[in-house]
Amino acid sequence: MQEWVQTPIGPEAGTWTTWPGERRVLAVVRTVADTQRLLDPLATLAPDPRVQVVFAIDPRSQFGAGVAALLAGLGAVVVPWEQALHTRFDLALAASVGRDLDRVHAPVVLFAHGVGFNKYVPVAGAGERAVARGTYGLGRDGLVRGGRLVVSRLALAHPDEERRLAASCPEAVDAARIVGDAAADRVLASLDLRDRCREQLGLGGGDRLVVAASTWGRASLVASRPTVLWRLAAEARREGCRVALLLHPNVRAAHGAWQVREWLRPWAEAGLVAVPAEAEWPSVLAAADALVGDHGSTTVYGTLTGRPVSLATGGRHDVDPASPMGEALLTLPSVDEDSPVLGQILREVTAGEEQALASIASRTTSHPRRFAHRVRPVLYELLGLREPASAPAVRPLRPLGLDLPGGRA
Template sequence: MILSHGIGYTKYSTGNRKPETGNRKPETGNRKPETGNRSVYGLSREWLVRDGAVVPRAVVLSHDEQYARLADAVPEALSSAVVAGDPCFDRMAASEPRRRTYRSALDADDDMMVVLVSSTWGPHSLLGRNPNLISQLLAELPSDRHVVAAVLHPNTWFAHGPAQIRLWLGDCLRAGLRLVPPAEGWQQAVLAADVVIGDFGAVTGYAACVGRPTLLASFPEDQIANGSAMDELGRTARRLDPASAFPPQFDAAVAEAATGQFTKVRELATSLPGSSASALRRAFYGFLALPEPTRAPLVPPYSADVLLPERMPVAAWWVAAQWHGDHEAEVTRWPADVDARDEHAPNTTDRHLVVEQTHPRRDLHGNAAVVMLRDLHDVDETFARRPTCSLVVTGKEVVHRDKGVVVQGLSDVDESVACASAIYAWLSAGRTWDALPDKGLVRIGGHQIEVALSRPHVPPRPT
């Protein structure tokens, strides 16, 4: 008995391709006609027949569309065909109520957008075509409003080796990337996502099937079997414009997905939605000539416990702080370990560097306006060694070079960074220390912090 390992049988066998159609926009509908007979990987004579005989006793198909394709390619194999739906799709559908738990595993709050990048393997994959895309997303999406995660095909992990993958994505990991391991967790990551950027791999197809707004960063149409679920995805999904700002493209993808954009993709993925476990169990027990159990088959949701992405704490930020009036400031952060494209934020805004004391890049911590420390023991040495540093923060305090401790009682480093950046922006704008409000509101992402500024006691001058 054989089963497909992806979202049905969707790719043509290599070495037998139609001409490249280019990166057309899906709304044009200008597809070149088929030329000649194309063999589909896994559903053609070369895969099913040896010495004139059909080898498998059962060929499991997820959709009737594949049955018709098998009838054209290998009609003598129809007696072995079993249309049994898609168990992966059914489990993902059953797991949808656990979405918030999966998001928690990615450390994503309810008000954050989870952007999942999915890449299959090979030169036409997302990473093969645009290896800088993940770092650009991390560099340009405000970190307190976005989580970026990545799912890479196991062939990518183990063709190059996990150490090489971690080396290539080292800057991205230092910038907060959630890297999903190759064995398990990708279904949970898809369900946690608000937007998926992918290619012609199965993960991208499943994302569209479960209704996630999906953008295609690479899609070689010449490799995709006509009439398949992935072919329909290529016809309907919006292409990512690598030169344009990302958030407006996300908004457009979200709006289109809400209209039922991928309904037909889902319909072509399975002919038996919700019933694959029953059909497969019936086929397996029949294969073994054993009586099938009378109880209903299980369709277990995916566990959140196995979604264990690799990640590192961000230790360097570009920060912009904007004051609205005299009592409210808004702080935005982008990771500094990755580089944004020209003409895109944070390159286009007034910003400063906030860097952890032990960051490995000297070019970053040597130019930091704000330095993060574990405690206050190293404050004097930090100011002495770093002339560009105006403020030092810990998880509880903000210390000014000349004024000493100016904010106390904060709950974590993020709050300290937000407060220090607001003060830095105030002073950098030419406003005086004495004009700073005694109390203010600092917003960062979906959080707001009430700040009370400490006023160092200055004894009266003698008369």
């Protein structure tokens, strides 16, 4: 059992700390993906010397592998889970509806796990059978425990999500605040620097990049439509096109990074590059000339680029039809894996497709580039502190640190 930490939140922490830390904030993390999601709202608090942020890893997550290493790389304070549950905090942030969220002693702000609340709650063994499932993050079963709402604020990206929340969990509507989407803002910021993103990948002006985006699970692109990736890698090599794979962090968490590398090795030898989980994936999206994806959030974020987006997924039964992904499944073209695929993916965007992409993209956030400005007042209100006079901090884009085969030296 991990020993409880003595600083910066122990009973005698004031004896040993340098900054007073008037308010203590707990970040509840379960996976690499939700840890990355929380880094954006935390960035608006972290520069304030009145605020001390610590992390706690929920040990019940099926996808917890890699979280401790990520936090260690950040140099963050990680407190044992039981200590976190027995300590009173001034604020807690989470991006997953964990089973113990109601045990946290703090006002909880819950952020979306992905874009647009796309997926139904997973049900073990359900497969494609018709099973009544709520939408993950909006369902009453996750937000209400013992008749009590477990969150003080629910951060939403778009008024459409508020309308869907009213239908699924009306008692949570008063807690909802529309703040926008930090990941969408990161994609837009990367698009402003598209030439630089492409240069970091070693891409010249005439080079073409296709990004393949896969979520986790049996219905994902890598699991259900591997033929698409095989054809894409082979055809792209013949045509001198580069291919990068954005893989959901849960895949490596469940199977192990080494095992995933070994399984992907044949594709890698064919020229496909698996982007590391810690890479700045919005910048990879911004560098792309086309995207092929499945029913995961990255596909929806890809519509922000305005470049062609194609679908290859077996996960339609996992998607809430009222979500942005539900709209994508109805309006974006699917790849025919029995025919050459590169030309289907790397194509000109038609007027009709341009309209579909814009419609889906508009649902990712109702306040583009404004997440930090809109979320900080929500957090400081709960902290009971006056906001700093300076503009809200935005987590900077990191260098890609990724080389594509055949790129320029």
